[in-house]
């Protein structure tokens with residue numbers, strides 16, 4: 001896993017290359033995203049960045065995150081539970097989402113990939129984009145009838 005510091009440098013370099021302004025706010029937002037792997041909502045980032053840079057506007061966070069998407073540092077995920085999330089994992093992967101708490105687990109399965117390829121091939125199509133989401137009751141929900149996890 002790359003460090004926050006190396007990601008921060010990559011972001012600065014990419015912004016510079018694209019002629020985007022490099023501000024203290026934008027850097028703080030990038031740091032907030034990359035300090036923790038996962039699927040961040042704008043609300044979470046807002047709370048996290050506010051600790052470091054007070055008076056930061058919601059719109060600034062939103063715009064900066066969009067820039068990070070455009071630059072390919074994060075991907076946008078619209079799960080059916082809750083708000084849009086921004087995913088820091090650059091690898092090709094799928095998601096399990098707990099319907100009770102919105103907890104998101106990542107997985108990869110070469111076998112599923114192969115099946116997807118063969119289905120597309122059978123129709124002579126080429127897969128350009130994938131989205132595979134399973135909406136589940138997590139283990140705790142099944143065992144105790146309640147899910148202790150909050151949507152992180």
Ligand SMILES: [Zn+2]
Nearest residue numbers: 087089093106
């Ligand atoms: Zn993910």
Ligand SMILES: [Zn+2]
Nearest residue numbers: 098101138147
């Ligand atoms: Zn759960």
